[in-house]
Amino acid sequence: MIDVLYFAWVRERVGVPKERVETNAATVADLIEELRVREDRYAQAFSDTSALRVAVDQTLTSFDASLEGAREVAFFPPMTGG
Amino acid sequence: MIDVLYFAWVRERVGVPKERVETNAATVADLIEELRVREDRYAQAFSDTSALRVAVDQTLTSFDASLEGAREVAFFPPMTGG
């Protein structure tokens, strides 16, 4: 079980800001593949991963990052702070 | 006749902030030569012109600048504003 968070238009496409996901995905990329085949809204949100960023346990990382021991994964578009 | 102004340590060496000088000097460098031979305090103030800056009519210029029509010449060390 892992907490998956969505922000900005990723959140809007998925339809929820946060959910607990039952998964054995080894990496972020594996988790994305699992989600993508579940429902169309996930397929929409993850249609272009080059437009997405990911954080594992609140630290920016890459899509091939391991999920071993991870409690929280977040998907969002490039940040627009400042 | 021209107004000559001195600032910072140039003023301190010359001993006055401003004076009217009777001169027919054609350039700033000529004026400096005239002053230098007058009194030792001028010789002290103008001993190293590389440490001095000059403005003619309130505009920074060079020592070979003409004094034709000039009303005011000012001598001072490099500026330390800001």
Place this chain on the structure above:
Amino acid sequence: MADTRVQEQPFALGAEVDRFAAGAGGAGAIVSFAGVVRDEGGALSGMVIEHYPGMTERALADIADEAERRWSLTDALVIHRYGALGPGEHIMMVATAAPHRADAFQAAEFLMDYLKSRAPFWKKEQGADGDAWVEAKADDEAALTRW
């Protein structure tokens, strides 16, 4: 030690600058930056800023720490708002204090470049044609390469 704040409520820019300057003992140079909601000639009615609670606080503290490691600063401050903001409202500010101006300026620019692209905030602008998420600029990502 840098002070970093993430908050929904407005902040008073001038009062923050004064308080920061008063506390930055020994500094010869104080730089501040404030980001303001533009109205784009009336085309924008406001914006909503979403953020990632928890990660945001960590990101701001990390970015401020990095600035204090890289430059000789006596203090640094970052305040960033989230939630709904109207035109003319202050979105965020940074302030830096240093013995010399080059450090204060560079650290402030560094903080801004990193806040733009590495702090988890997302802006949605509200205009006459509806709402739209602000897209990250390639320029902003490129700005990071200078540090």
Place this chain on the structure above:
Amino acid sequence: MADTRVQEQPFALGAEVDRFAAGAGGAGAIVSFAGVVRDEGGALSGMVIEHYPGMTERALADIADEAERRWSLTDALVIHRYGALGPGEHIMMVATAAPHRADAFQAAEFLMDYLKSRAPFWKKEQGADGDAWVEAKADDEAALTRW
């Protein structure tokens, strides 16, 4: 149009930043810089700033005009004091407002570089060992070459 002021009396940094920000319509970015009298760990008891009345006002206006020519600014402000100042007092400030942050930062740094070396001010520091005119730094003159 830039506002430039040469004055003996103190100015209120935060209040000036607020007033400037409020008047800088359409700007997305507000940068301010303040120069502060350092006490050098108690070694300095203050400073006296001499200036060239008449030329100072012209130099500040010219420098601010040049900044507005070179960058896309919505406003600029320069305030510079002269006379006697104690440790911790604000010597001067600049503020710039622009649609984008790069312009605001660059214009503020440009203003500072030019004020340092091209505005007719001279600082005399008062220390335990007597008074001494501050010497211009080669770094400050070199800083002008980047513009």
